[in-house]
Amino acid sequence: MFKNKEEFKQIFQNNVVSKLGKPLDEVSNEDVYTILSRMLREFAGREWAATNRELRQDQEKQVYYLSLEFLIGRLLGNNLLNMGMLKTVKEGLEDLGISLGEIEEEEADAGLGNGGLGRLAACFLDSLASLGYAGHGCGIRYQYGLFEQKIVDGNQVELPDDWLQKGFEWEVRRADRKVEVRFGGQVETREEDGELYFSTRDYEAVWAVPYDVPVIGYKGSNPDYHINTLRLWSAEPVREMANRNMASGGNYYNYLNYNRSVESISEFLYPDDSHYEGRLLRLKQQYFLCSAGLQSILRTYDKLNLSYDHLPDQIAIHINDTHPTLVIPELMRILMDEKGYGWDAAWDITCRTVSYTNHTILSEALERWPAQMIRELMPRVYMIIDEINTRFCKMLMDKYPDDPDRVAHMAIVYDDQVKMAHLAIAGSHSINGVAALHTDILKEREMRNFYELYPQRFNNKTNGITHRRWLMHANPELCDLISDSIGSRWITHPQELVGILKYSEDAAFQEKAAAIKQHNKQHLASYIEQKYGTVVNTESIFDVQVKRLHAYKRQFLNILHVMYLYNQLKSMPSHDMVPRTFIFGAKAAPGYYLAKSTIKLINTVANVVNNDPDVKDKLNVFFLENYSVSLAEKIIPAADVSEQISTASKEASGTGNMKLMMNGALTIGTMDGANVEMYEMLGDANMFMFGLTADQVMNYYQHGGYNARDIYNSDPRIKEVVDQLVTPGAFAQNSYEFDSLYRSLLDGNDEYFMLKDFDSYAESHVQIEAAYRNQKDWLKRSIHNIAHSGKFSSDRTIGQYASEIWKIHPVNK
Ligand code: 26W
Secondary structure, three states, rough: OOOOOOHHHHHHHHHHHHHHHHHHOOOOOHHHHHHHHHHHHHHHHHHHHHHHHHHHHHOOOEEEEEOEEEEEEEHHHHHHHHOOHHHHHHHHHHHOOOHHHHHHHHOOOOEEOOOOOHHHHHHHHHHHHOOOOEEEEEEEEEEOOOOOOEEEEEEEEEEEEOOOOOOOEEEEEEEHHEEEEOOOOOOEEEEOOOOOEEEEEEEEEEEEOOOOOOOEOOOOOOOOOOOEEEEEEEEOOOOOHHHHHHHHHOHHHHHHHHHHHHHHHOOOOOOOOOOOOOOOHHHHHHEEEEHHHHHHHHHHHHHHOOOHHHHHHHHHHHHHHHHHHHHHHHHHHHHHHHHHOOOOHHHHHHHHHHHOEEEOOOOHOOOOEEEHHHHHHHHHHHHHHHHHHHHHHHHHHHHOOOOHHHHHOOOOEEEEEHHHHHHHOOOEEEEEEHHHHHHHHHHHOOOHHHHHHHHEEEEEEOOOOHHHHHHHHHOOOHHHHHHHHHHOHOOHHHHHHHHHHHOOOHHHHHHHHHHHHHHHHHHHHHHHHHHHOOOOOOOOOOOOOOOOHHHHHHHHHHHHHHHHHHHHHHHHOOOOOOOOOEEEEEEOOOOOHHHHHHHHHHHHHHHHHHHHHOOOOOOOEEEEOOOOOHHHHHHHHOOOEEOOOOOOOOOOOOOHHHHHHOOOEEEOOOOOOOOOHHHHHHHHHOOOOOOOHHHHHHHHHOOOOOHHHHHHHHHHHHHHHHHHHOOOOOOOOOOOHHHHHHHHOOOOOOOOOOOHHHHHHHHHHHHHHHHHHHHHHHHHHHHHHHHHHHHHHHHHHHHHHHHHHOOOOOOOO
């Protein structure tokens, strides 16, 4: 596109004049953003077409990653990085007096996801493209992404996230590729020559219109770009439906109602994370994605002119949690009703095509749809689910004739509910967990019966994160320091980050690493100061917990510990403590009362601590509102300490833990999710582990034996902070505001073992403080964390999915 900085400046300036008709000194940051992103999109468009041509010619197997969430964040900086243009453009703009950082701030985050699961999907797309795989995303183009969070009087308030308001420069509407999705109607059965045929009449049709987003792989020294596609579907009314309604005597209001109900399908993302809610509209979204996605996948397949017998050799369909499970009965329907296959052959093809990832074992998150709802919304699909269930249960009864309980537990449809995880396991060839511990729990406990039935289907794929966004883009100085020291091969082989181990005690390297951390802390501090008008002590330890707010993630434990530190400082003003800044970022599901109370508690404590002259030089608390991908990119490089403190066994993997480790933060954590695998590499010297193990937690759940009140009564530190929740004075304004939090600990017997783990948590914090006092040692540990983080690049994860589940190969490599 441009060979060097001067050429870039020329082309950019020409664009400004020809497209805006303004001189450069009159353009706004928004103008610059628009011009720049359009230049890149146009250029990428040509390369995109080239990749697509190549994929058609090569007839390589393609993988489609179906997900109701893609939490991609901003694209300008990342696309520049992956296209190899970041430095040229940054310096070129600088010459023109423009800061690229400020221009990037103009872009709205594409926040089409809730948290871990959606961000993982986005990291996977980046790795698929960067490694040269033919792997595409398939999702929904929500008009409103995850709500925008405002904090008003310490409380969370949700505002709509109107991210498309100024347009999304990276997408291309492909009206020519729209497909029809059908809901409702009646199934008609017809018999001909002893065969049954099914068709549905009186259905309601909607258009699914795709918007394609290029997923630009990291170019590095490759001669060509590799650009995959993220296809996001938007629902639009079918005019003929409206006409039909009018012709059959319907009125104008019916027509408007139809329009409105169609548009609502892709209107907003459900803000629930780990809590299933059986809403009809959510089910509609799921089928909308599955039906539209499958039609476009099969349309591409049809161009190969192959029999559907070969579908599993050419196509892999991956479902991100159970949310797109309907793709299984939908593929069965197409194969049988439209392609003429019998049941057994269709089932074989379906199972060999689909694979499934489980992201949680929380029972409240497992999807169970009322059978009646599916029957009404997709009657033919329901018939197929019912038949899958009948055959599955029959097979189980033959296998376990003396164990009817087992059969009942494993049934797909039971008690008029469809258990989506059971359907996903029965109808796929691979089921994976997202960290070793999580997969073990699936195999040994939650899905034990299924594991015994299909041991070869279960496997582990420990999560990863893209080091391109989370290290190279978020922390460019650290990235340069690494490359200056060990060369740049680590960029395409992230496990080679271990090369920096030899510098872990090198004074010059340590000094540079410390300066970079300090600079990142100042950067975050100025963001906080600008936004909240509060001064941040950048000499303090930045202790960070950023993730969705959930009881099992235990932000509550963190803030209880802060309250304890405050009490300690108040009673011993001379207490020598390394200054600490506790930073929180978290959105709570709008209906999750305890989570919202926790946010209020954090803000209440922040208000007291930050304004108390006795402690404010030593202890500070900030709750940064609207935690999002772009905010994460500011916070994570600035963190000294990473809080990964979920109740053991509850966090399937965690991925924030990996991002913080890669940026040199030291973890205080439980033996949960991927923390366990981090610990295997880092050991006690480089990580601060505390608390119950997963086995201990699960034993308590199974056999009882835990009494929170005993701990409350025996540990005065704990009694004091717990009482402060309901005693007006130090923190609470009244006795009822934090009453539910209080009661969850004592009356609810502390389901997440916060009081049980409090002591070892506090002790680990003492160790952290001691460790921080020795800066050389601290830096050595920090460098160890960075060095060992290569394993957690999603390039490693995707390589494993590709070879072990999808059986795909990089194109032309
Ligand atoms: C239907 C309601 C609902 C919505 C989202 C139920 C469950 C979910 C997700 C499965 C929740 C989720 O994001 N899980 C997280 O997935 C990450 C990526 O694998 C893991 O790192 C986190 O540990 C896990 O909580």
